[in-house]
Structures are given as structure tokens and as C-alpha cells.
Amino acid sequence: xxxxxxxxxxxxxxxxxxxxxxxxxxxxxxxxxxxxxxxxxxxxxxxxxxxxxxxxxxxxxxxxxxxxxxxxxxxxxxxxxxxxxxxxxxxxxxxxxxxxxxxxxxxxxxxxxxxxxxxxxxxxxxxxxxxxxxxxxxxxxxxxxxxxxxxxxxxxxxxxxxxxxxxxxxxxxxxxxxxxxxxxxxxxxxxxxxxxxxxxxxxxxxxxxxxxxxxxxxxxxxxx
Numbered sequence: 001x002x003x004x005x006x007x008x009x010x011x012x013x014x015x016x017x018x019x020x021x022x023x024x025x026x027x028x029x030x031x032x033x034x035x036x037x038x039x040x041x042x043x044x045x046x047x048x049x050x051x052x053x054x055x056x057x058x059x060x061x062x063x064x065x066x067x068x069x070x071x072x073x074x075x076x077x078x079x080x081x082x083x084x085x086x087x088x089x090x091x092x093x094x095x096x097x098x099x100x101x102x103x104x105x106x107x108x109x110x111x112x113x114x115x116x117x118x119x120x121x122x123x124x125x126x127x128x129x130x131x132x133x134x135x136x137x138x139x140x141x142x143x144x145x146x147x148x149x150x151x152x153x154x155x156x157x158x159x160x161x162x163x164x165x166x167x168x169x170x171x172x173x174x175x176x177x178x179x180x181x182x183x184x185x186x187x188x189x190x191x192x193x194x195x196x197x198x199x200x201x202x203x204x205x206x207x208x209x210x211x212x213x214x215x216x217x218x219x220x221x222x223x224x
Contacts, residue, residue: 001185002215005214011175016103023041023201026041026047029041034143035143038079038081038191040077044077045076055076056074059205060208062179064212071207071208074203075204076202076204081188081197081198081199084191086148086200087189087190087191090185090186092159092183095182095205095207097182097205098179099202100113102174102176107196110171110172111198114187115167115180115186117165118164131155132133
């Protein structure tokens with residue numbers, strides 16, 4: 001970890017049902033990139049800037065004393081995953097750190113997030129790098145068809161069995177926040193059963209002005 005410690009906090013938002021209803025009432029953009037399942041809204045800064053600022057400051061307050069004066073660049077979306085079957089693909093994010101707020105009240109499946117670490121002496125979680133372009137294409141097909149192919153599920157099972165160790169399974173409790181460094185390998189547990197939906201707020205933190213990130217600060221600590 002290079003930025004923040006993995007952090008879980010329940011009852012994060014003071015009026016979660018109001019925010020959930022906002023997420024269910026807005027329009028969603030077409031997912032042309034096919035790099036994530038479901039659809040995402042415009043950035044919350046364009047939909048409700050005071051709420052965007054409040055949520056980000058509340059998250060930053062977990063890690064910085066002077067959080068009101070920390071400059072940041074974050075993209076914050078509602079993400080709605082509906083009519084999917086199966087589980088997510090293990091991946092890393094390309095930013096500083098990520099946070100997720102779960103906003104589905106009643107779920108029969110565990111639609112939370114699992115975290116993994118590489119086994120010793122491994123540099124990459126995929127054994128066959130020659131198949132990597134093919135697997136990326138299969139992931140995109142998964143996001144189109146809303147169901148993971150048998151081949152992709154097989155590759156995921158092999159990847160986890162041979163290269164990864166699951167270290168944490170975070171359940172999707174309503175109004176639960178999970179924050180994690182972007183380089184941490186993770187995936188959605190279930191995306192649905194074909195009947196249910198998964199609503200979250202996803203914060204992608206690209207930059208913060210403070211160089212005193214929590215993990216950096218901890219590493220600077222010396223014995224007196």
C-alpha cells in the first residue's frame with residue numbers, strides 16, 4: 001500500500017436513503033468503454049456539487065487533519081449494475097485510491113468487494129500473458145452480455161487458485177464505505193443474479209495536494 005490503509009466504515013452517510021433515491025432517479029450514460037460493468041452517471045460534481053464536495057471532504061477527513069484545505073481531484077459516480085449474472089473480474093485501478101459506498105438496501109447475494117494479494121514470487125496475476133488481449137476482449141463481452149462466459153470464469157478461477165490469496169471479503173451492507181489504495185487487487189463478489197441490481201457510489205481519487213499521505217506518514221515514524 002502506498003497511499004491509504006484499507007478502511008471500512010459503516011453508517012457513513014447521514015441520509016443514505018435520500019442519496020439512494022437520487023441515484024435511482026438520475027439518467028445514466030452509455031458505457032462505451034466497456035471497462036466496467038453496468039452504467040455510470042455523470043460525475044456527481046455536475047449533478048449535485050454540494051453533495052459531491054461534502055462526500056469527498058468526509059472521506060478525506062478520515063485520513064487528513066486539515067481536510068478542509070486539502071485540494072483534491074476526484075471523479076465520483078453513481079454506478080448501477082442491473083440484470084447481470086456472475087462475479088466481477090479481479091483488477092487494479094489506475095489512480096491514487098478508490099472508495100465505494102454501497103447503496104442497495106436488500107440483497108440476497110453478497111454484492112460486496114473482495115481483496116487479494118499476489119502469492120510469493122509473483123509479479124502479475126495472470127499466468128498466460130499471451131492470452132491477455134483475448135481476456136480483455138472477453139471482459140468487454142461480459143459487460144455487453146451481462147453474463148461471464150465459461151472460458152472467462154475458468155481463467156478467473158485459475159488466476160485466483162494459482163496466483164492470488166483472498167485477504168478480505170467486504171459485504172455490501174447498506175451505507176457502508178470501503179476505501180482502498182488503487183493498486184490493491186480487487187473484484188466485485190456478485191454483480192447480481194439476473195433479477196437484482198447493485199447501486200453504489202464510486203469515488204476515484206486521482207490527486208490530493210498533501211504529500212503527507214497516511215502510509216507515507218506512518219513510514220516516516222521513528223522510535224524515540
